[in-house]
Amino acid sequence: MITGSLPFETPIDELEERINSLSTVSSEKTKEEARQLQKEYEELIQRIFSSLTPWQKTQLARHIRRPCILDYIPRIFDEFIELHGDRLIGDDRAIITGMARLNDETVFIIAHQKGKDTPTNIACNFGMPNPEGYRKAARIMRLAERFKKPILTFIDTPGAYPGIEAEEKGQGEAIARNLFILSGLKTPVIATVIGEGGSGGALAIGVADKVLMLENAVYSVISPEGCAAILWKDRSRTEEAAATLHLTAKDLLELQIIDEIIPEPAGGAHRNYDEAAQKIKKVITRHLNKLKNIDIPALLEKRYEKYQKMGKFIVE
């Protein structure tokens, strides 16, 4: 059994294990069998992944083996220098910030960090930032602006942390301030949802010139569990809530909330970290090259207009 295998993935994982066990034997017969199984494997993935439900995508977005920012950084960037702390209270490990080199140019990175097993999950509070995380992000935004470097943000959080201290330190204000800063920040910003985009805690680093989303990522105002509990008073209706919320990349592209979907490797990003990273790098590079050529006042006007247009209503 492979760690964290989701129910609908089990046949894929079983087949993968059989293929792996065959690879240790090197007779012609087993090689042929392996080729056959490989073909079956690819078809199976194609069949299962072509009709994923929004809830299955939510599960993929939270997959325990899904690559997180610390997996992507060495695969996308040439160098990375982490910068710590908000200069006020502390250094929130749920948000990672720093400078990196992308295609021989410096970019600033602001990203949620969820962790991948119990010790790392705990160390970064499962990717749920406290106000000091958002204020560290705000400091880095201003730093990038001062040195005229673009910002790349990576979103992957269940949401901002709902705790006593978080409220005492003004969680709401910390998030709001980032929305305020990002909306007028004089440098290009690209946000990429790589896993879970959990409400205000995600948006706080997600106001950008271009918002990209991995194919199986989700982005929602509330978790399907929370929505089911509040609106139906019934947690068992989570699957239904996931569909109703329209939280998939495809839904959000149609609503023009995001700008582009980044395809994932067959069977999801967790099956091939390198390929997932290269796909992200390619799309980000293309957008960055375009944004760099727009002068700052025009860039800010476009960003402002983009958010002013968001909303669906009628005028009587």
Added chain:
Amino acid sequence: MLFRKPKYATIPLPKKKIETPEGLWIKCDECGELIYKKDWHASQMVCPECNYHARLGAKERLQLIMDEGVEEFNQGIKSVDFLGFIDSKSYSQRLEDAQKKTGFLDAIITVKGSIQGYRVVAGILCFDFMGGSMGSVMGEKIALAVNECIKENVPLVIFCASGGARMQEGTMSLMQMAKTSASIARLSEAGIPYISVLTHPTTGGVTASFATLADIIIAEPKVLICFAGPRVIEQTIGQKLPEGFQRSEFLLKHGLLDMIVPRKEMKDTLGNILKMLYY
């Protein structure tokens, strides 16, 4: 002995009915005191016994704060159920019910007028309309109110009361946080003051956007002001929250508010701030 016969019988006493002819008395939600309705209105729905500030409707708030001659604008902007969102009721049905109940088209009204003679654009959130939740209409009306402030060079005052983002509009409701914050940033850049008044309750996506981005933040006494609600926090940390947590007085102590102002002093205070800051 499990079934011992009781030695006494309980005779139900006729309940002494307190004379509360419909519409004459009001019971305070906080301390239970019965208050003569005339006094209740004279005190602006503040309990004379315990100083509890009961929720004020958007129209009553307008009457209380604004000078005469208020003009509502953008009143014709209406929500649509673009996701076909159905929980126990459809979103369309919820909107219709709320419109009937409140007489408003959505959870905010925006007006032009003055406070103590000082011109302002004001937004008043209506909690009775789907919990004052922020959807596309609230986002748009706040954005347009800011545009009006910039065009006319007048300050913005928003009276907040909200349960947060409107789930029935999915991620689009989340985007209203970005939209309104971007508008407030433009107002700030234009050097025009923005005062927010937090009334009971101010929570979630509204707290994490325009409510806390004001130049001056005022709250009424004992208002619940939070990002995450008390129940969510209790479930997360698995313990009871301390008395007074996330109330105005708590936020003031933690440096998150400029001041707490009782309802009866609100109009004068706003007038003074406007005068000192801008007029």
